[in-house]
Amino acid sequence: MSPYDLIVIGSGPGGYICAIRAAQLGMKVAVVEKDKTFGGTCLNIGCIPSKALLHATERYDEAGRLFGRMGIEVAKPGLDLPAMMKFKDEAVDGNVKGVSFLFKKNKIESSQGMGRIAAPGKVEVKDSGDTTQTLETKAIVIATGSDVARLPGIDIDERRIVSSTGALTLEKVPQRLLIVGAGVIGLELGSVWRRLGSEVVVVEFLDRILPGMDNEVCRQFHRLLEKQGMTFKLSSQVTGVSSSRNGLQATIAPRDGGTAETIEADVVLVAVGRVPYTNGLDLGSAGVKTDNKGRITVDSHFATSVAGIYAIGDVIAGPMLAHKAEDEGVAVAEILAGQAGHVNYGVIPNVVYTSPEIASVGQTEEELKQGGIAYKVGKFPFMANPRARVNLETDGFVKILADAKTDRVLGVHILGADAGNMIAEAAVAMEFGAASEDIARTCHPHPTLSEAVREAALAVSKRALNM
Numbered sequence: 001m002s003p004y005d006l007i008v009i010g011s012g013p014g015g016y017i018c019a020i021r022a023a024q025l026g027m028k029v030a031v032v033e034k035d036k037t038f039g040g041t042c043l044n045i046g047c048i049p050s051k052a053l054l055h056a057t058e059r060y061d062e063a064g065r066l067f068g069r070m071g072i073e074v075a076k077p078g079l080d081l082p083a084m085m086k087f088k089d090e091a092v093d094g095n096v097k098g099v100s101f102l103f104k105k106n107k108i109e110s111s112q113g114m115g116r117i118a119a120p121g122k123v124e125v126k127d128s129g130d131t132t133q134t135l136e137t138k139a140i141v142i143a144t145g146s147d148v149a150r151l152p153g154i155d156i157d158e159r160r161i162v163s164s165t166g167a168l169t170l171e172k173v174p175q176r177l178l179i180v181g182a183g184v185i186g187l188e189l190g191s192v193w194r195r196l197g198s199e200v201v202v203v204e205f206l207d208r209i210l211p212g213m214d215n216e217v218c219r220q221f222h223r224l225l226e227k228q229g230m231t232f233k234l235s236s237q238v239t240g241v242s243s244s245r246n247g248l249q250a251t252i253a254p255r256d257g258g259t260a261e262t263i264e265a266d267v268v269l270v271a272v273g274r275v276p277y278t279n280g281l282d283l284g285s286a287g288v289k290t291d292n293k294g295r296i297t298v299d300s301h302f303a304t305s306v307a308g309i310y311a312i313g314d315v316i317a318g319p320m321l322a323h324k325a326e327d328e329g330v331a332v333a334e335i336l337a338g339q340a341g342h343v344n345y346g347v348i349p350n351v352v353y354t355s356p357e358i359a360s361v362g363q364t365e366e367e368l369k370q371g372g373i374a375y376k377v378g379k380f381p382f383m384a385n386p387r388a389r390v391n392l393e394t395d396g397f398v399k400i401l402a403d404a405k406t407d408r409v410l411g412v413h414i415l416g417a418d419a420g421n422m423i424a425e426a427a428v429a430m431e432f433g434a435a436s437e438d439i440a441r442t443c444h445p446h447p448t449l450s451e452a453v454r455e456a457a458l459a460v461s462k463r464a465l466n467m
Contacts, residue, residue: 012040014325378460
């Protein structure tokens, strides 16, 4: 008899949720984690600390910019950056300890060290003192997450040339921040430091920001970010970064050819995406196949090319999102228990936690056009929403895409305050195969921002009531 029913390698959102669900289903579970704390990138150096800083800097910005309009007289807010970083670190610590508590509650054992798949059913764990132990199990789930993508010739030192990790721990506000990449990470962290006083320039290789998201939403969001003070250089690339008398000097060249320019910066943030992290697993020796992007190939049940070895989260294909990994973790645990675990990849929300937020679920207009799908559009601006007006949060709109024949909701895109919470309504509706008519005829509380979702659904059939 194997001592474990399941060993999960990695304790990020996918890994720890998988372990908990498996334990709930009666399995004896162990987790292997290379770092000193549980939670992976998300809890330690990603989702949680970045959201703490986003929240804190939004309040800082509001106090200086909006309080007077609401009749609140306060002195100009001051910044205590070490205290703000302490607030961020305390948030991380609380969440990390929460995972540790859940492991104990569910009787999940843990092993600290670098995991290596020695063979099907065997995981070697080497600790910081180079002591190795071998654990045996019936099944292995690889949930080792992802790492920052790097650019050739630009060495990240996490002091002046930083990844998202270093951008969360800067000791002072950079006067000039250059961001390479106009994706989610770059725009979120750029927002944090811009609100604290940085001059932010974003360089993007493509001709638009947030590739993959609805283009109409992104165009309006681009204008809002410029209004907030960000500068963008699209269709451009950073070809090199060197030290200068005043800090750093970045060379920026037009993507399609032309004269290059140089920009001075105090900090350069490289935010060009993430890549699967499989270091040390020895996948080749184990016989686990990967694709040309380094992602582990799996079937519909998350099984790899080797019997008894499974993979979830950022190491397999699909959006690199914590909640996607969590759903996969639950699904694979249930599959191992003989149940019908499943993930509906057509209904995975995506959120950009800037101000205002962007949230989406389902297909974009561009994807529908490319697929030759006939659709209807309903849009409603927050400017026409009473709660948004009194909250001074009128930027943005809700956009609903529905099938032209069946009225089934195919995609929902929200640019506006609290979009990340409002998108859950759309996800639930789509999970149940709702038509826009179903949302339109569902009573929403007044006055709330969520009424804009209902109005957009009404607008699909050209009967919005407040516009």
